[in-house]
Amino acid sequence: AQSVTQLGSHVSVSEGALVLLRCNYSSSVPPYLFWYVQYPNQGLQLLLKYTTGATLVKGINGFEAEFKKSETSFHLTKPSAHMSDAAEYFCAVGYHMDTGRRALTFGSGTRLQVQP
Amino acid sequence: NAGVTQTPKFRVLKTGQSMTLLCAQDMNHEYMYWYRQDPGMGLRLIHYSVGEGTTAKGEVPDGYNVSRLKKQNFLLGLESAAPSQTSVYFCASTARGSGSWDEQFFGPGTRLTVL
Numbered sequence: 427a428q429s430v431t432q433l434g435s436h437v438s439v440s441e442g443a444l445v446l447l448r449c450n451y452s453s454s455v456p457p458y459l460f461w462y463v464q465y466p467n468q469g470l471q472l473l474l475k476y477t478t479g480a481t482l483v484k485g486i487n488g489f490e491a492e493f494k495k496s497e498t499s500f501h502l503t504k505p506s507a508h509m510s511d512a513a514e515y516f517c518a519v520g521y522h523m524d525t526g527r528r529a530l531t532f533g534s535g536t537r538l539q540v541q542p
Numbered sequence: 543n544a545g546v547t548q549t550p551k552f553r554v555l556k557t558g559q560s561m562t563l564l565c566a567q568d569m570n571h572e573y574m575y576w577y578r579q580d581p582g583m584g585l586r587l588i589h590y591s592v593g594e595g596t597t598a599k600g601e602v603p604d605g606y607n608v609s610r611l612k613k614q615n616f617l618l619g620l621e622s623a624a625p626s627q628t629s630v631y632f633c634a635s636t637a638r639g640s641g642s643w644d645e646q647f648f649g650p651g652t653r654l655t656v657l
Contacts, residue, residue, distance in 0.1 A: 430584065458643050469546065469632060469648030470585075477643050516584060520643050525598055528643065529575075532584030 428453045428521045430533035438539040445489075445504040447536045449517030452498060458520030459500040460530065461491055465513045473515070476500065487511070512540045544568055546649035548633050554655045555623045563618040563652050565633030573636045574616040575600070575646065576608060578629040585632060591616055623656045630654070 433448040451457055458477050462470040474485025481493040487510075491502045500517060514537045518530040549564045565574065572593050577585040587600030591610040605627060607619045616635075620627060630653050634646040 435582070460643075462648075467650060469634075469650050470646075471648070472645040475643060475645075518584075523600075527590070527592060527598070529587055529590070529600070530585075530646070532586075534582055534584050 428457075428519045428531050430517050430519050430531055432515075432517050432533035432536050434536055435534065436537045436539065438541060439507045440541050441509055442506050445502070445507045445511065445538065447502040447515050447517075447538065449491075449500045449502065449533060450498050451500060451517070451519045453519055453521070455521075457493075457500075459491075459493060460518040460520065461485065461489070461500075461502050462516045462518060462532075463513050464516065464535075470516060473502070507538075507540045509540050509542065512538055514538070546633055546635055546647050548631075548649035548652050550652060551650070552653050554657065555620075556657050557624060559623050560619070560621050561623065561654075562620075563631055563633075563654075565616045565618070565635075565649055566614055567616075567633075567635040567647070568614060569635060569637070569647065570613070571635035571637050571647070572613075573638065574610065575634045575636075576606070576616065576618045577632045577634065578602065579632060579651070580629050588618065588631075623654075625656045628654060628656045 431450045460475045461473040476493045484490045517533040546567045575590045576588040589608040594613040633649040636644045636646045
């Protein structure tokens, strides 16, 4: 079985500060990992994903995440926060359902606030 | 290109009432999904469809029915709404569900309250 834990339901940073959103996963097979972002009153958008290959993954809007197998982590970072980064961020792990079809298990989300 | 749209955006129901949520996508995607999002929890898969005329149960299917009569539309029905179904419902679609982990495109959500 797979699960995702996001540490911290709310994170507040100052504009220009480092953003670090934590995600730990459990998976019985090599994981496929994703970060999605949800802006107010909008649906989720894919930020980045890790499937195979390089463990440091770069996404849109300057975000990146590093897959660390030994720590079962996939933390999301951005060197310098911008006001427009204020949103809710979801970590997800991919898995195969009983039907063989692929699906995602989502974490509970972290709301990022950016202070001027 | 509107992407994924959901109708309605908000709805308040009384216990026992029925309603249908409509999801439409204009990207010619094969796979469509319905999720619910509850406070402090991640999105949970209710039902999904791998193509026109086919549907399957997800993680939390009880109390819901779905239909995919047209490729571009995926309907979620509540036959007898219960307060436990108060939630935000998201629809998503993807080009294909096997062979690669393609991005899921999400609609803006429907906020449903059952009194």
